[in-house]
Amino acid sequence: MADVTLEQARNIVAAALSKGRDLGLKPLTVVVLDSGGHMRAVEREDGAAPGRIEIAGGKAYGAVMLGMGGRAQMERAEAQAYFIAAANGALGGRMVPVPGGVLVKDGERVIGAVGISGDASDQDEAAALAGIEAAGLAAQP
Amino acid sequence: MADVTLEQARNIVAAALSKGRDLGLKPLTVVVLDSGGHMRAVEREDGAAPGRIEIAGGKAYGAVMLGMGGRAQMERAEAQAYFIAAANGALGGRMVPVPGGVLVKDGERVIGAVGISGDASDQDEAAALAGIEAAGLAAQP
Amino acid sequence: MADVTLEQARNIVAAALSKGRDLGLKPLTVVVLDSGGHMRAVEREDGAAPGRIEIAGGKAYGAVMLGMGGRAQMERAEAQAYFIAAANGALGGRMVPVPGGVLVKDGERVIGAVGISGDASDQDEAAALAGIEAAGLAAQP
Amino acid sequence: MADVTLEQARNIVAAALSKGRDLGLKPLTVVVLDSGGHMRAVEREDGAAPGRIEIAGGKAYGAVMLGMGGRAQMERAEAQAYFIAAANGALGGRMVPVPGGVLVKDGERVIGAVGISGDASDQDEAAALAGIEAAGLAAQP
Numbered sequence: 001m002a003d004v005t006l007e008q009a010r011n012i013v014a015a016a017l018s019k020g021r022d023l024g025l026k027p028l029t030v031v032v033l034d035s036g037g038h039m040r041a042v043e044r045e046d047g048a049a050p051g052r053i054e055i056a057g058g059k060a061y062g063a064v065m066l067g068m069g070g071r072a073q074m075e076r077a078e079a080q081a082y083f084i085a086a087a088n089g090a091l092g093g094r095m096v097p098v099p100g101g102v103l104v105k106d107g108e109r110v111i112g113a114v115g116i117s118g119d120a121s122d123q124d125e126a127a128a129l130a131g132i133e134a135a136g137l138a139a140q141p
Numbered sequence: 142m143a144d145v146t147l148e149q150a151r152n153i154v155a156a157a158l159s160k161g162r163d164l165g166l167k168p169l170t171v172v173v174l175d176s177g178g179h180m181r182a183v184e185r186e187d188g189a190a191p192g193r194i195e196i197a198g199g200k201a202y203g204a205v206m207l208g209m210g211g212r213a214q215m216e217r218a219e220a221q222a223y224f225i226a227a228a229n230g231a232l233g234g235r236m237v238p239v240p241g242g243v244l245v246k247d248g249e250r251v252i253g254a255v256g257i258s259g260d261a262s263d264q265d266e267a268a269a270l271a272g273i274e275a276a277g278l279a280a281q282p
Numbered sequence: 283m284a285d286v287t288l289e290q291a292r293n294i295v296a297a298a299l300s301k302g303r304d305l306g307l308k309p310l311t312v313v314v315l316d317s318g319g320h321m322r323a324v325e326r327e328d329g330a331a332p333g334r335i336e337i338a339g340g341k342a343y344g345a346v347m348l349g350m351g352g353r354a355q356m357e358r359a360e361a362q363a364y365f366i367a368a369a370n371g372a373l374g375g376r377m378v379p380v381p382g383g384v385l386v387k388d389g390e391r392v393i394g395a396v397g398i399s400g401d402a403s404d405q406d407e408a409a410a411l412a413g414i415e416a417a418g419l420a421a422q423p
Numbered sequence: 424m425a426d427v428t429l430e431q432a433r434n435i436v437a438a439a440l441s442k443g444r445d446l447g448l449k450p451l452t453v454v455v456l457d458s459g460g461h462m463r464a465v466e467r468e469d470g471a472a473p474g475r476i477e478i479a480g481g482k483a484y485g486a487v488m489l490g491m492g493g494r495a496q497m498e499r500a501e502a503q504a505y506f507i508a509a510a511n512g513a514l515g516g517r518m519v520p521v522p523g524g525v526l527v528k529d530g531e532r533v534i535g536a537v538g539i540s541g542d543a544s545d546q547d548e549a550a551a552l553a554g555i556e557a558a559g560l561a562a563q564p
Contacts (some may be wrong), residue, residue: 039194040185044179046188051179205331
C-alpha cells in the first residue's frame with residue numbers, strides 16, 4: 001500500500017472529529033495528507049477560524065516531509081532549534097512543528113499524515129491519534 | 142446564513158463524487174470554500190493526481206474572490222483576456238478560470254464556492270452543479 | 283502638496299460610491315493610494331466580492347507606479363502588449379491595466395491614484411472620475 | 424449577521440480615529456477586515472508611515488485567521504514562541520501578533536477584526552476597543 005486511501009482518510013477525519021466532540025474540544029480542523037504531502041481529505045468545523053487550515057495542514061506537512069511527527073519535531077526543536085528552523089525555511093515556511101501532526105503508517109511504511117488544530121496542541125494530537133486508530137492504522141506522533 | 146456549513150459542504154462533496162461515479166468520470170477532486178475563500182471540506186479520490194487540489198481549489202478560489210463562476214470567467218477571458226490574466230496576477234496566480242468553479246448561493250447571497258477537477262471542464266462542472274443542487278443550495282456556474 | 287490627504291481620499295471614496303448608486307452600478311470597491319502606491323483609504327461595499335480589493339488596488343497601483351492611468355495602460359497594451367506584461371511582472375504582478383485606475387493630480391503633480399472594481403471597467407472609471415472631481419482634484423484616466 | 428458591514432466598519436474607523444485624537448496619539452492607521460480576512464474599510468491618517476497599512480493589517484489578519492486577538496497571540500507567543508512563529512510562517516508571514524489586533528464579534532460569532540498601528544501597542548488597542556464599542560459590537564483583544 002502506497003498511500004492513505006480516500007476511504008481511510010474519511011474514516012480518520014470522522015473519528016478525529018468525533019473524539020473532539022467527546023472530549024468537548026473547541027471546533028477542530030482536520031487535514032489528511034498523502035505520503036507526498038498532498039491533501040486527501042480536509043474538514044473544518046463550524047466556528048473554526050479560517051487560518052486553522054494552514055496550521056493543521058502545516059502540522060501534517062512537516063510530519064510527512066520530515067518523516068517525523070509534530071511531537072518529535074518539537075523535541076528536536078528544543079534540542080536543536082536551528083535545525084527545525086532551517087528545515088522549515090527550506091520547506092517554504094509551511095511546517096508547524098508542534099503536537100497535532102501525526103504520521104499515518106501501515107506497518108513500518110509512512111502512508112500519510114494527519115494534522116489537527118483548534119484546541120491545545122496536546123488535545124489536537126489526542127484527536128489525531130484517535131482518528132488514526134479508528135481507521136485501523138498505526139500512528140507516530 | 143453566513144457561510145456554507147460543514148454539513149452543507151459534506152453534502153456537496155458526497156453528491157458531486159456520486160455524480161462523477163454515475164457519469165463514469167475520471168477520479169475527481171472536490172474543494173469547497175467558504176465566502177472568504179477558505180477551505181471547508183476537501184476530498185481527492187484515489188487515482189486523482191496531487192495537483193488536482195490546486196486546480197480544483199483555484200477554480201473555487203477565483204469564483205469566490207471575483208464573485209463570478211468559472212464559466213463566466215472563461216467568457217470574460219474570451220472577451221477581454223488581459224483583464225482575467227491581470228486579475229489572476231493580482232490574486233497571486235491562484236485562479237483557474239475555467240468551468241468547474243461554481244458559486245454556492247443561499248438565495249442571492251454568495252456563501253462559498255465549489256471547485257472540481259479531474260475530467261473535462263464541462264464534466265467537472267456538471268458534478269459541481271449536482272453536488273450543490275443535492276445540498277439544497279443555488280449554483281452559479 | 284505632496285500626497286492626497288486623508289480628507290481628500292475620504293471625499294473621493296464617498297463621491298465615487300455615491301456616483302455608483304446614482305448610476306445603479308453593482309457593489310463597488312474603492313481604493314485610494316498615495317503617490318508612493320500605499321493605501322490612504324479603502325471601502326468595499328456590502329455584496330462586493332473579496333478579491334475586488336486586489337483588483338481595485340491593482341488598477342490604482344499600476345497607475346501610480348507607471349504614472350499612467352488604466353485607460354492609457356490598456357491603450358499601450360494594445361499597441362505593445364509585451365511592455366505592459368513585462369512592467370507588470372517587474373512590479374510583482376500587482377497591476378490591473380484596465381479602465382478604472384485613475385491618477386489623482388493637483389495641477390500637474392500626481393498626488394495619488396484611485397482604483398475601482400465591481401461593474402464594467404468603463405463604469406468603474408466613471409465612478410472614479412466623479413469621485414476625483416467632487417474632491418476638487420484633477421483626474422487622468 | 425455574517426460579516427461586519429461597511430456601515431459598521433466605517434463607524435469603527437471613525438470612532439477609533441476619534442479616540443486617537445482624544446488621547447493625543449500619533450497618527451493612526453486603521454484596517455477593518457471581514458471574517459475571511461479581506462478588507463472592508465481602511466484609513467491612514469496624514470503623517471502615518473506607509474508600512475503602517477501592513478502592520479495594522481497584519482494585526483487584524485492574524486486575529487481573524489487564528490480566531491485570537493493580538494493580545495492573546497502575544498501571550499501565547501510568550502508561552503510557546505515557536506507556535507506563533509510557525510503559524511505566522513504558515514500564513515505567509517502576514518501576522519503581526521501584538522496588541523492592537525482585536526476580534527469583532529456579534530455575540531459569540533466572529534464577524535471580522537480591527538487592526539491599528541501608529542502609537543504604542545497598548546494605545547493602538549485602546550483605540551480599536553473604542554471603535555468597536557462605538558459601533559455597538561463586542562471586542563476580543
